[in-house]
Amino acid sequence: MTLLEMAAALRRKEVSSAELTAAALRRIGQVNPALNAMQLVMADSARETARQADAELARGYDRGSLHGIPIAVKDLFCTKGVPTTAGSKLFAGYVPGYDAAVVERLNAAGAVLIGKTGLHELAYGITSNNPHYGPVRNPWDRERIPGGSSGGSGAAVAAGIVPMAMGSDTGGSIRIPASYCGVVGLKPTYGRVSRHGVLPLGFTLDHVGPLTRSVRDAAAILNAIAGHDPRDHTTSRRPVEDYIPEAEPSLADVRIGMPENYYFERVDPDVASGVRQAFRAAESCGAAIVPLRVPDIAAVNTVARMILLAEASAVLEPHLDRRADIGADVLSLLDQGRLVSATDYINAQRLRGVMQREFAALWKQVDCLFTPCTPITAPRIGETTVTIGGEDEDARLATTRFVRAINVLGLPAVSIPCGADHRGLPIGLQLIAKPFDEALLLQVAQALLPGEVPAPQVQ
């Protein structure tokens, strides 16, 4: 059931928040031993919050569509009085004295926080194969990764534990798990949602957004969390719109860009086929498909990696003497970042400005761009090299190839499922729009995915 369906059922008094919360906790008991999606379960506080939500609704105090709905947040978001590990041993004993801005807003909207989801260590990777807290597993195939770094959020939503879990995205960390787990993952424009209280990885690249089972649910969450926050100077003062699209929107007058270069090179044939089908579906909804050439995305990715290496190592510099407490893959990246010079970091940020201007020109031709989200479907746990079109490629670099650049450009993007490969694994379609055009982005996504995402059978 989607979040908005739950909200409607609550208002029809067919179900209570206490019952929804009990069902979520039961579901954790059923599937979490197999998936390890939840890092921490907050059963007692969730039951109490649900009881309060029911009492408020009973006396006519309705906080809106999230009121009484069980949700989860990635264990990177500060939660007052509740451990926040960032999936790391470095923060194993950390108990924040405050809530992240997004947690505050979700609490104010009446959501019931049932727990915190597992992630790739320090949110710095795409597998969620965590050396300290165990691997998070993909609900579609437990031998495969859910993607990362918000892997627990993707798995929890796909497995039906919660209708929404918050994620963060520095180089694809919301969209990748959405793609591999077959759910909706929204990365808003940089500055649309406050990062306050979310442990940083890349100051200028970090974004916060939801993973959900429908597009309208993602929009409902964005309604609740978007907006200026004086504690995050990068947040915009632009007014927040109502992002929830009509149930069956038309795409007449919408121009969809079909990249002729880069995005269909070295792509699994099943993935390419699923994405091409999405273009046909958009066309049948009235959209005009516009073939175009995109700027040099490989160059943007190079700049993105340079910036992230430097920023992540700067953030974590005080902890880098604890090498034994950091997993090998993350340590390797942190070491690389320590060797990026200040000159190179600044030049990467200068190149970023040039690339942002180049990419902005695209929005004169189209309103939205479709690309594969990931060139492959979920790899197996432990698989570090993948073969695409007969060529071997590092699994991390392959997985981030189509998503990483969008963080550097700060553009809003969403991943929605668009079919399955020959093994039955979900294929992700990435939709990208111009800055602060989330309403259009979600309208197009809704036209392609008007209902709930397919559910896996979790054993």
Next chain:
Amino acid sequence: MTKDWRQTARASGASIPDPDLERIAPVLDVMESAFRPLVKTLRWEDDPAVSFAPPTEDPA
């Protein structure tokens, strides 16, 4: 020209053990070879994309 990563590490005071340094050097070399030509395209008027705003009073 490929950078001498060992010397870079020593100069920056980064205490990275030699075996770890040897593992990451080829990765950094690849990135260096992709990044250096991009830097050559920069013009002097290209400012960095990062910005700092001085604290201002919140109108709210």
